[in-house]
Amino acid sequence: MTPFADLSITTPRLTLRLLTEADAADLFTIFGDPRVMRYWSSTAWTDPSQALQMVASDREAAAGRRDLRLGLVRRDLGRVVGTASLFKIDANNRRAEIGYALAHDQQGSGLMHEALSALVGSAFDHRPGAAFDDLLLHRIEADIDPRNAASAASLERLGFRLEGTLRERWWVAGEVSDSGLYGLLRPDWLRRVSPAA
Numbered sequence: 032m033t034p035f036a037d038l039s040i041t042t043p044r045l046t047l048r049l050l051t052e053a054d055a056a057d058l059f060t061i062f063g064d065p066r067v068m069r070y071w072s073s074t075a076w077t078d079p080s081q082a083l084q085m086v087a088s089d090r091e092a093a094a095g096r097r098d099l100r101l102g103l104v105r106r107d108l109g110r111v112v113g114t115a116s117l118f119k120i121d122a123n124n125r126r127a128e129i130g131y132a133l134a135h136d137q138q139g140s141g142l143m144h145e146a147l148s149a150l151v152g153s154a155f156d157h158r159p160g161a162a163f164d165d166l167l168l169h170r171i172e173a174d175i176d177p178r179n180a181a182s183a184a185s186l187e188r189l190g191f192r193l194e195g196t197l198r199e200r201w202w203v204a205g206e207v208s209d210s211g212l213y214g215l216l217r218p219d220w221l222r223r224v225s226p227a228a
C-alpha cells in the first residue's frame with residue numbers, strides 16, 4: 032500500500048501525482064474553462080482561490096484514503112494539464128468511482144486514455160506491495176451526463192459498460208441532467224489487458 036500523498040504513477044507522457052499549491056494556476060486554467068465544465072457537476076470556477084481550496088480539501092481527503100485526485104503532469108511541459116480521481120472509495124464493498132478532466136487545448140491527443148489506463152491498472156493491481164493493494168478493488172464506476180460523448184467514449188475505450196440511466200438527477204445552474212452510470216469489473220479489465228490469462 033502506498034499512502035496517497037506519496038503516490039506517483041508514470042506513463043509515457045505523464046506523471047500522475049497529488050496536487051500542490053504550485054499547481055493553482057494550471058488548475059484554474061482547467062476548471063475555470065466553461066468548455067471543460069460543460070457537463071461537470073458544478074459550474075466553472077470564477078475565482079483563482081478555488082484552486083487553493085481544491086488542493087487543501089484534496090490533501091485532507093487523501094489522508095483519510097477515501098478520495099484521491101491526481102494531477103496529470105505533462106512532463107515535457109512541466110505543468111498540470113488535467114486531473115484523474117478515484118473517489119467514494121468503499122473498501123468494504125471493494126469499489127470506487129472514477130472522475131477526470133483535461134484542459135481544453137490538450138483534448139484529442141490520447142492523454143486521458145493514457146492516464147486512465149494507468150490509474151485503472153494500478154487500482155486493480157492486488158499484488159502485495161501495489162499502491163492500492165489494501166483496497167482489493169473489484170469494481171470502478173462512473174456517473175456521467177449522457178450527453179457527454181467524449182466522456183462516454185473515454186469510458187468505453189477502457190471497457191466500461193453503460194449499466195443504467197437515472198433520470199433528472201443533477202441540477203447545475205438551473206439545468207437538470209440525467210446520470211449515465213457506467214461500471215468496469217476487475218475480471219473484465221484483466222481479460223482485456225491480458226487476453227490469454
Ligand SMILES: CC(C)(COP(=O)(O)OP(=O)(O)OC[C@H]1O[C@@H](n2cnc3c(N)ncnc32)[C@H](O)[C@@H]1OP(=O)(O)O)[C@@H](O)C(=O)NCCC(=O)NCCS
Binds near residue numbers: 066070139184
Ligand atoms: C472526457 C475527456 C477527458 C476526454 O478527453 P479526450 O481528449 O477525448 O480523451 P483522450 O485523451 O483519451 O483522447 C482521445 C482522442 O485522442 C486520440 N488519440 C488517442 N491516442 C492518441 C495518441 N497517442 N496521439 C494522438 N491522438 C491520440 C483518439 O483517437 C481520440 O480521438 P477521437 O476522440 O477523435 O477518437 C475530455 O473531453 C474532458 O476533459 N472533458 C471535460 C471534462 C469532463 O467532461 N470530464 C468528464 C466528466 S464525467
